[in-house]
Amino acid sequence: MLSMKTQYAFQALMFMAQQKCDxxxxxxxxxxxxxIPLKFLENILLQLKNAGVLSSKxxxxxxxxxxxxxxxxxxxxxxxxxxxxxxxxxCVSLNFYAKCKNxxxxxxxxxxxxxxxxxxxxxxxxxxxxxxxxxxxxEA
Numbered sequence: 158m159l160s161m162k163t164q165y166a167f168q169a170l171m172f173m174a175q176q177k178c179d180x181x182x183x184x185x186x187x188x189x190x191x192x193i194p195l196k197f198l199e200n201i202l203l204q205l206k207n208a209g210v211l212s213s214k215x216x217x218x219x220x221x222x223x224x225x226x227x228x229x230x231x232x233x234x235x236x237x238x239x240x241x242x243x244x245x246x247x248c249v250s251l252n253f254y255a256k257c258k259n260x261x262x263x264x265x266x267x268x269x270x271x272x273x274x275x276x277x278x279x280x281x282x283x284x285x286x287x288x289x290x291x292x293x294x295x296e297a
Contacts, residue, residue: 163239165193166201167290170210170235174227174291181213181220201239208238227291233282243282244275251275 159167168191173182184202188195202221205211212224223230236243237252247255248262249271262268 160240162201163236165197166235166239168193169198170287171291174287181222183220204238228286228288230287231283232285233279236282243278246271249275
C-alpha cells in the first residue's frame with residue numbers, strides 16, 4: 158500500500174506537471190490546490206529536491222520546478238525515494254535487499270512468488286512516468 162507521503166508526492170508532482178509553465182510553483186499554492194498539509198509538503202518537496210527530481214529557486218518568483226521532464230521521471234523512482242523498497246519482502250528487493258529471518262531463500266515458495274509480484278509491479282512502475290499519471294484522464 159502506498160503511504161500517505163507517497164500519495165501526496167504523486168499528487169504534487171501531477172499538479173506541477175499539469176501546470177505546463179516555465180515558472181517555479183510556490184509550495185503554498187500546491188498545498189492549497191491539492192489539500193496537502195503545508196509542512197508535510199515542504200518535507201516531501203525538499204526530499205525530492207535533494208534527490209535531484211526537483212529544483213528550486215529562492216526569492217521573488219521562486220518556488221519548485223522539475224529538474225527533469227515529467228516524462229523522464231519513473232513512478233518507481235518516486236516510490237523508492239519516499240517509501241524505500243517496492244518489493245513486499247526484503248529478500249526479493251533489488252535495491253534494499255536483506256535476508257529474511259528463519260528463511261532459506263533457495264527453498265522458499267513465498268520468495269519465488271514475491272519475485273514474480275515484484276517483477277510484475279516493476280514492469281509497470283518503471284515504464285510509467287509522472288507525465289503518464291498527470292495526463293491519464295486528460296488524454297482519455
